[in-house]
Amino acid sequence: AQKVTQAQTEISVVEKEDVTLDCVYETRDTTYYLFWYKQPPSGELVFLIRRNSFDEQNEISGRYSWNFQKSTSSFNFTITASQVVDSAVYFCALRVMYSGGGADGLTFGKGTHLIIQP
Amino acid sequence: EAQVTQNPRYLITVTGKKLTVTCSQNMNHEYMSWYRQDPGLGLRQIYYSMNVEVTDKGDVPEGYKVSRKEKRNFPLILESPSPNQTSLYFCASSSPGDRGLLGQETQYFGPGTRLLVL
Numbered sequence: 001a002q003k004v005t006q007a008q009t010e011i012s013v014v015e016k017e018d019v020t021l022d023c024v025y026e027t028r029d030t031t032y033y034l035f036w037y038k039q040p041p042s043g044e045l046v047f048l049i050r051r052n053s054f055d056e057q058n059e060i061s062g063r064y065s066w067n068f069q070k071s072t073s074s075f076n077f078t079i080t081a082s083q084v085v086d087s088a089v090y091f092c093a094l095r096v097m098y099s100g101g102g103a104d105g106l107t108f109g110k111g112t113h114l115i116i117q118p
Numbered sequence: 119e120a121q122v123t124q125n126p127r128y129l130i131t132v133t134g135k136k137l138t139v140t141c142s143q144n145m146n147h148e149y150m151s152w153y154r155q156d157p158g159l160g161l162r163q164i165y166y167s168m169n170v171e172v173t174d175k176g177d178v179p180e181g182y183k184v185s186r187k188e189k190r191n192f193p194l195i196l197e198s199p200s201p202n203q204t205s206l207y208f209c210a211s212s213s214p215g216d217r218g219l220l221g222q223e224t225q226y227f228g229p230g231t232r233l234l235v236l
Contacts, residue, residue, distance in 0.1 A: 006160075035225065045208060045227040091160060105151045105176050106210070106225070110160035 002027045004094050006109035013082055014117050021077040021112045023092030034068065034075045035093040035106065045091075051075065079114075087116045120145045124209050124228035131199055132236050139194045139231050141209030147226070149212045150192035151176070152184065154205040155230075161208065167192055199235045207231045 003026040013019045025034065036048040049059060051068050059066045063083075067076045079086055093106040122143045131137055143150065151166040153176075163176030167186040181203055183195040192211075196203060209228040 037225075037227075043206070043230050045210075045230075047225050047227075050225070093161075105149075105163040105166035106153070106161075107163070107177075108153070108161040110158065 002029075002032075002094050002096055002107040004092050004107050004109035006090075006092055006112050008112045009110070010113040010115065012115040012117060015084055016081050018078065018080045019082050019114065019116075021079075021090050021092075021114065023075045023077065023109060025073050025075065025092070025094045027094060027096055029096045031097040033095045033097065035095065036066065036075075036077050037091045037093065039089040039091065039111070041088070048077075082114075082116045084116050084118050087114060089113050120226065122209055122211050122226045122228040124207075124231050126231060127229060128232045130234045130236065133200055134198050137196050137199060137233075139196075139207060139209075139233070141192045141194065141211075141228055142190050143192075143209075143211040143226065144190065145211060145213070145226065146189065147211035147213045148189070150186065151210045152182070152192070152194045153208045153210065154178065154203075155208065156205050164194070164207075199233075201235045203233065204235045205233060207233060 005024045007022055032053045034051045038046040038048055049066055056068050063080045065078045089111045091111045092109040095106050125140045148169045152164040153161045154164055155161045162178045164178055164182050165176050165184040167173045170186055170189050173184050173186055186192055208230050212225045
């Protein structure tokens, strides 16, 4: 069985601070995808990134960056120079891919509520 | 416009009154899933479908049914709703793909359905 742990239930920082959201996952499968989603107060789920288990290259997109480390089973998300609009609940998720071409559903962490104070 | 639609968006019902939440996607995706989101528990998968006529249980399938007679539709059925099924429900669809790139949207979620069972 798969498991995703987001140990930080809530984080509150002041605008312009950098903040890192932790994600630790567990799976016995070797082929999987990792995701981050953002859920703003309006409630919809916004896809942010997908990473393949065979690609540990870190990604940067503007103020967002992701650090994928298989050795520690972590896929952490960093926001630099945070802004009030970054306030949301962020979910990390895992999806196992099967050798026959099928896939499991997404296993989500419980989410981290990020509060950016002006 | 590529999207996942859910209906209704909001529903108040009473215990035992059968209901169906519809989900439809226009992207010809093979995979579709249902999740429920509850405070402190994050998102949990109810059922998923890898293709037409192929469905499987997720983590919390009790009290729910699904069907996948057409590729685009994946309705969630509550035969006899109970108050513990009060939740926010999300439908999602996706297609197996190769390595994902930042900015390439590979997972689509519906807008959510808020259900209250009295």
